[in-house]
Amino acid sequence: MSPVLSVQNLSVAMKGASGIVPVLEHLSFDVAQGKTMALVGESGCGKSMTALAIMRLLPEDFVVTSGRVLLDGENVLAAAPQALRGLRGNKMSMIFQEPMTALNPLYTVGDQIGEVLRQHRGLGRRDATEQAIGFLKAVQIPAAEARVHAYPHQLSGGMRQRVMIAMALACKPKLLIADEPTTALDVTVQAQIFDLLSELQDDTDTAIVLITHDLGAVAELADDVAVLYAGRCIEKGSSQEVIAHARHPYTRGLMACVPHLHLGPAAANVQRELEEIPGMVPPLGARGAECAFLPRCAFAIDVCRAQPQPPLDVVDAHAAVSCWRHREIAP
Amino acid sequence: MSDAWPVAADILLDVNDLVVHFPAGRRGMFGKPSKVHAVDGVSFRVRRGTTFGIVGESGSGKSTTAQAVMRLIPATSGQIVFGGENIAGFQGERLRQARRKFQIVFQDPFSSLDPRRRAGDLVREPLDLLGIGSPKGRDARVSRLLAEVGLPPQAADLFPHQFSGGQRQRLCIARAMAPEPDLIVCDEAVSALDVAIQAQILNLLKKLQRERGLTYIFISHDLGVIQHFCDEIAVMYLGKIVEQAPAPVFFSAPRHPYSWSLVAAAAPPGPLRTRLKAQFLVKGDPPSPVDPPPGCRFAQRCPFVIEKCREEPPVLAVTGPSHFVACHRVNEIEAPNFTASD
Numbered sequence: 001m002s003p004v005l006s007v008q009n010l011s012v013a014m015k016g017a018s019g020i021v022p023v024l025e026h027l028s029f030d031v032a033q034g035k036t037m038a039l040v041g042e043s044g045c046g047k048s049m050t051a052l053a054i055m056r057l058l059p060e061d062f063v064v065t066s067g068r069v070l071l072d073g074e075n076v077l078a079a080a081p082q083a084l085r086g087l088r089g090n091k092m093s094m095i096f097q098e099p100m101t102a103l104n105p106l107y108t109v110g111d112q113i114g115e116v117l118r119q120h121r122g123l124g125r126r127d128a129t130e131q132a133i134g135f136l137k138a139v140q141i142p143a144a145e146a147r148v149h150a151y152p153h154q155l156s157g158g159m160r161q162r163v164m165i166a167m168a169l170a171c172k173p174k175l176l177i178a179d180e181p182t183t184a185l186d187v188t189v190q191a192q193i194f195d196l197l198s199e200l201q202d203d204t205d206t207a208i209v210l211i212t213h214d215l216g217a218v219a220e221l222a223d224d225v226a227v228l229y230a231g232r233c234i235e236k237g238s239s240q241e242v243i244a245h246a247r248h249p250y251t252r253g254l255m256a257c258v259p260h261l262h263l264g265p266a267a268a269n270v271q272r273e274l275e276e277i278p279g280m281v282p283p284l285g286a287r288g289a290e291c292a293f294l295p296r297c298a299f300a301i302d303v304c305r306a307q308p309q310p311p312l313d314v315v316d317a318h319a320a321v322s323c324w325r326h327r328e329i330a331p
Numbered sequence: 332m333s334d335a336w337p338v339a340a341d342i343l344l345d346v347n348d349l350v351v352h353f354p355a356g357r358r359g360m361f362g363k364p365s366k367v368h369a370v371d372g373v374s375f376r377v378r379r380g381t382t383f384g385i386v387g388e389s390g391s392g393k394s395t396t397a398q399a400v401m402r403l404i405p406a407t408s409g410q411i412v413f414g415g416e417n418i419a420g421f422q423g424e425r426l427r428q429a430r431r432k433f434q435i436v437f438q439d440p441f442s443s444l445d446p447r448r449r450a451g452d453l454v455r456e457p458l459d460l461l462g463i464g465s466p467k468g469r470d471a472r473v474s475r476l477l478a479e480v481g482l483p484p485q486a487a488d489l490f491p492h493q494f495s496g497g498q499r500q501r502l503c504i505a506r507a508m509a510p511e512p513d514l515i516v517c518d519e520a521v522s523a524l525d526v527a528i529q530a531q532i533l534n535l536l537k538k539l540q541r542e543r544g545l546t547y548i549f550i551s552h553d554l555g556v557i558q559h560f561c562d563e564i565a566v567m568y569l570g571k572i573v574e575q576a577p578a579p580v581f582f583s584a585p586r587h588p589y590s591w592s593l594v595a596a597a598a599p600p601g602p603l604r605t606r607l608k609a610q611f612l613v614k615g616d617p618p619s620p621v622d623p624p625p626g627c628r629f630a631q632r633c634p635f636v637i638e639k640c641r642e643e644p645p646v647l648a649v650t651g652p653s654h655f656v657a658c659h660r661v662n663e664i665e666a667p668n669f670t671a672s673d
Contacts, residue, residue, distance in 0.1 A: 158616045186616070263583075276530040
């Protein structure tokens with residue numbers, strides 16, 4: 001079966017005063033129907049740029065310099081503006097980190113969910129509101145009949161994000177991009193939203209691209225994962241495999257520096273000192289041809305310095321890694 | 332209470348029945364004025380050289396507690412005994428001088444640094460304001476502070492926007508350390524940082540604590556971070572402490588139903604998490620702290636609620652060595668099994 005989304009060799013660059021600077025380099029991944037692909041990495045690694053490039057929402061000064069984004073076989077990057085309208089909100093939609101800024105404060109949530117249906121399904125106002133109530137129920141908002149007339153400021157953060165999800169899923173899109181959908185929410189609400197997303201996915205078979213820095217969310221929700229570093233994919237594979245056997249020193253470092261919760265008997269042996277990755281992600285324009293992680297890598301040797309970024313080496317059906325030494329340094 | 336319990340030498344901070352209410356308009360034109368019960372009778376003690384963690388969701392009052400303790404917002408009532416003196420009533424010069432001993436680091440390092448001043452000046456400012464050391468001595472102290480927080484000497488000449496998020500937070504820490512305080516409040520100080528940078532900053536704070544015997548109040552919504560960083564923790568919910576214990580005691584067997592919900596949401600993926608979430612994860616969002624109902628604040632969302640909970644507020648009572656829980660049913664409800672191997 002062909003994937004719902006196929007990102008092929010996607011590169012994005014920023015046009016600056018000093019010429020063109022790569023932001024995202026040669027990214028490729030596929031997401032099948034009903035599957036979730038997680039993009040992880042620190043800020044500045046290109047996760048959100050990938051999402052915006054897929055949605056054709058890149059900010060001014062950012063351009064796609066290579067690659068294709070196939071949604072159901074159709075190249076989004078080549079779509080005419082008219083066709084793009086038919087794609088966005090209909091075949092693919094996106095939810096953002098901060099639901100307050102993504103919702104229009106001047107319209108009721110019913111109007112905003114209804115707008116999607118009026119635009120793409122040609123429904124009348126009354127029918128659209130009717131269906132909006134149904135969607136609010138589907139995202140488990142209590143008293144949906146009353147809340148459909150509420151304005152965003154009258155809802156809590158968690159409910160706003162539920163409204164965003166209802167809007168995004170109103171037209172049963174093939175692809176949903178969730179860009180850090182829970183970062184701004186309380187922890188118990190985060191867990192609820194993740195549960196909701198996976199329940200809705202079971203019902204609708206939507207393909208999801210989940211952008212997150214939360215490796216716990218990856219383990220729980222994602223089928224596959226791509227780890228981005230400085231705009232390059234440095235490891236990808238099934239999320240189980242990558243989390244259980246991270247190969248790239250960056251991925252290993254990321255996992256080690258998260259303070260995991262230890263409960264029950266395990267609470268007695270908490271390590272008080274955390275592992276850390278020294279330094280930080282190189283800023284745009286300061287990225288050479290060699291492995292981008294090199295300055296922070298504890299395993300770097302001359303071989304790494306002398307050669308360009310290693311290609312993604314396919315280890316097996318479930319994992320590929322961009323590191324010259326991954327076989328030698330395997331834990 | 333502090334009369335009955337004289338402040339022992341190793342207690343740096345003793346907060347007693349702290350209340351912070353904010354006015355919140357009226358209900359209708361002739362209605363009673365509403366009040367936000369941001370902090371409602373919070374008491375805790377922090378031992379010198381240790382880290383006291385406060386965890387809770389938005390609206391729990393954790394930041395308000397910290398800001399009231401720092402005297403950044405007025406407390407409605409209560410005592411704040413810091414180093415043996417009740418600073419709750421301090422004003423003017425006396426307060427200003429007391430402030431050198433307690434400092435705060437905020438969540439967003441960008442909005443807490445003046446964008447038009449250079450890093451060196453930012454770190455020097457508290458020294459100038461409090462008149463600490465000679466002008467020449469201050470320069471030396473600034474360079475030493477920058478080095479201590481892991482910034483290169485040339486950082487002194489840069490502006491905040493020229494730093495990364497992690498470096499800016501280092502700068503905030505250097506600034507907080509400048510007057511050599513005894514207590515630093517970290518209000519979600521690492522929450523906005525990427526995990527790799529978060530680990531760097533947490534380790535830096537730990538190092539500074541070891542070297543200088545600093546005391547921290549560490550506020551966070553992230554239980555994993557709290558567990559790694561804190562010696563003692565308090566869980567807050569709608570302006571009240573619902574559970575308090577030394578960290579190892581708390582995490583081996585939390586007792587309050589709200590703590591179970593927090594723990595369920597933060598547990599690492601696996602069968603334990605699935606089980607805890609199914610049993611204890613609360614639904615919906617925390618309710619508003621405006622005019623909270625009588626009785627237990629958690630009653631609305633608690634799966635174990637009985638009539639008494641809605642009528643009578645539970646007190647924070649001892650349930651084990653140094654373990655305090657505010658729940659009427661703490662001895663009736665069977666605690667969940669937190670062993671991961673199932």
